[in-house]
Amino acid sequence: MIKIKKIEIANEDLIDLYNKGLSSIKIAKKYNCSKRTILIKLHKIGIDLRDPGCLKVRPFKEELEKLYLDKNLPTRKVAEICQCSRSTVHRKLKMYDIERRGLADAEIKYPRKSFNGSLEEKSYLVGFSLGDLRARKIWKNGKTINIAGGSTQINQIELFVSLFSKYGRVWHKQTKSGRYNAEAFLDMSFEFFLERKKNLKWISKNPSYFLAFLAGFTDAEGSIFLSNRQAVYSIGNYDLEILIFIQKNLEKYYGIESKIYLDKKIRITSDGYERNSFYKILRIQRSRSLVSLFELLENNIKHPKRLNQLYLARENLKTRGLISKKIE
Numbered sequence: 001m002i003k004i005k006k007i008e009i010a011n012e013d014l015i016d017l018y019n020k021g022l023s024s025i026k027i028a029k030k031y032n033c034s035k036r037t038i039l040i041k042l043h044k045i046g047i048d049l050r051d052p053g054c055l056k057v058r059p060f061k062e063e064l065e066k067l068y069l070d071k072n073l074p075t076r077k078v079a080e081i082c083q084c085s086r087s088t089v090h091r092k093l094k095m096y097d098i099e100r101r102g103l104a105d106a107e108i109k110y111p112r113k114s115f116n117g118s119l120e121e122k123s124y125l126v127g128f129s130l131g132d133l134r135a136r137k138i139w140k141n142g143k144t145i146n147i148a149g150g151s152t153q154i155n156q157i158e159l160f161v162s163l164f165s166k167y168g169r170v171w172h173k174q175t176k177s178g179r180y181n182a183e184a185f186l187d188m189s190f191e192f193f194l195e196r197k198k199n200l201k202w203i204s205k206n207p208s209y210f211l212a213f214l215a216g217f218t219d220a221e222g223s224i225f226l227s228n229r230q231a232v233y234s235i236g237n238y239d240l241e242i243l244i245f246i247q248k249n250l251e252k253y254y255g256i257e258s259k260i261y262l263d264k265k266i267r268i269t270s271d272g273y274e275r276n277s278f279y280k281i282l283r284i285q286r287s288r289s290l291v292s293l294f295e296l297l298e299n300n301i302k303h304p305k306r307l308n309q310l311y312l313a314r315e316n317l318k319t320r321g322l323i324s325k326k327i328e
Helices: 011-019 024-030 035-044 061-070 075-082 086-095 119-132 154-164 188-193 196-203 207-221 240-254 287-297 304-319
Strands: 134-138 144-151 169-174 180-186 222-227 230-237 259-263 279-284
Touching: 011 024, 011 035, 024 035, 061 075, 061 086, 075 086, 119 144, 119 188, 119 196, 119 207, 144 154, 144 188, 154 169, 154 180, 180 188, 188 196, 196 207, 196 240, 207 222, 207 230, 207 240, 207 287, 222 304, 230 240, 230 287, 230 304, 240 259, 240 279, 240 287, 279 287, 287 304
Parallel strands: none
Antiparallel strands: 134 144, 144 180, 169 180, 222 230, 230 279, 259 279
């Protein structure tokens, strides 16, 4: 029976030396024993033995630390640079005791910038997003806020891109049907998008915040047109609470009166499903109210088409001589 030489070495020290990349031969020399003795002890304490050629394969420790830790590259990119498989990179991370990033960090592939705008800009974005955009967090414990929406109008998508591209990656594409879809991938400073209606409370406390919110909502859901030679401002949404919020604050801060109507027309979603609720429309038609409203919105709305509609409607208020038609 072969007797195994007893060596005085703590399990923690043995694990540390082995994970640092020392071979069983080098450890054996350090403790003046055989390679077999070291291998048996490693096996007894449950350490998975390395492939003998593993240390000769890239990435090496310093290289891996630079690429994975310092440059924050994903394992796929590290494998590509080092001309090895991802499984080799994963094995080396474990070997060198480098903690792997979780899904929350691994999902971040493009540069991002945290929101650093004013409360007016934040109010505008809340209003714009409440129009017809979806907001969600990617993964339950993720670090990405995804904003998505669609439109048949390319200028609406161009506005979407201009609003969010300075903060993160924006993707957009035209479908076969001619509709445009767009998505923005933002960091957690945009978490306020997840419960947007909760923002209405602080927005309502300041007229400048409310005005910025109204401008954003107008750019998303508004329309300014002529009906029977009379200018009309209209915004529609399925959420009655938002329209009542706008109605109350328009009157509270600016004395502008409006009316809310129920459109009982059956509408179909972009996915082909019938809406289970009626569309609501807030309208302003009184000339005095429109003059005040247009003065307020002129320097706050960002949508080129909406701004053009405003100028033409204002001209109508001056002349009352335009042919009844929708302003394009």
